[in-house]
Amino acid sequence: MDRRSMLSLSAACLAAPALPALAQVSQRTCYTISFDKLDGGELRLGDYAGKPILVVNTASLCGFTPQYAGLQMLWDRFAEQGLMIIGVPSNDFGGQEPGGEHEIHATANSYGVKFEMAAKAKVTGPEAHPFYRWAAMERPRDLPRWNFHKYLVGRNGHITEVFSTVTDPASPAVVRAVEREFRSQMPG
Numbered sequence: 001m002d003r004r005s006m007l008s009l010s011a012a013c014l015a016a017p018a019l020p021a022l023a024q025v026s027q028r029t030c031y032t033i034s035f036d037k038l039d040g041g042e043l044r045l046g047d048y049a050g051k052p053i054l055v056v057n058t059a060s061l062c063g064f065t066p067q068y069a070g071l072q073m074l075w076d077r078f079a080e081q082g083l084m085i086i087g088v089p090s091n092d093f094g095g096q097e098p099g100g101e102h103e104i105h106a107t108a109n110s111y112g113v114k115f116e117m118a119a120k121a122k123v124t125g126p127e128a129h130p131f132y133r134w135a136a137m138e139r140p141r142d143l144p145r146w147n148f149h150k151y152l153v154g155r156n157g158h159i160t161e162v163f164s165t166v167t168d169p170a171s172p173a174v175v176r177a178v179e180r181e182f183r184s185q186m187p188g
Helices: 003-015 018-027 067-081 101-110 130-138 172-183
Strands: 034-036 042-044 053-058 084-089 150-153 159-163
Touching: 053 067, 053 130, 067 084, 067 172, 150 172, 159 172
Parallel strands: 053 084
Antiparallel strands: 034 042, 053 150, 150 159
16 A cells, blocks of 8 residues: 555544534534524424524614514515514624513514514523524524524525625515525425
């Protein structure tokens, strides 16, 4: 065996133990994760397997709070096709969600929100909600940096698109991404 073959074989042996661990992380979908609902009960993402899910961290006192209207427009357009939108109130950025359930409902209702609202949760750091810890593993460079950060989970249970705070949920980019999900083939 020549030196080049020996080095290749050695490198392959060293890398082999890490491969199953990487494969396991990349294979995990969001479908094992649940949110507590703002008004009580549980919102299991597994109930929406095979459908696109848009998860957005929200805040009532943020300059981007009017995006609730765009989220509702998106919901109105795609809910019958199966789009799930989940608003996740969080006080992580600028202390802009200081209130409780009543105040959060009042803000969401003022924008006509009919999509699901989760209970207030942390979206950053080691105490972040399990969805956000999973999303950080899926897309470590696309972490929420402010309120109204948007993750589009594809029909395969993995994040397919990430939209920053400044991207309006009714924008052509978001609409096209959702439409692509409805046209995509499910893994078989």
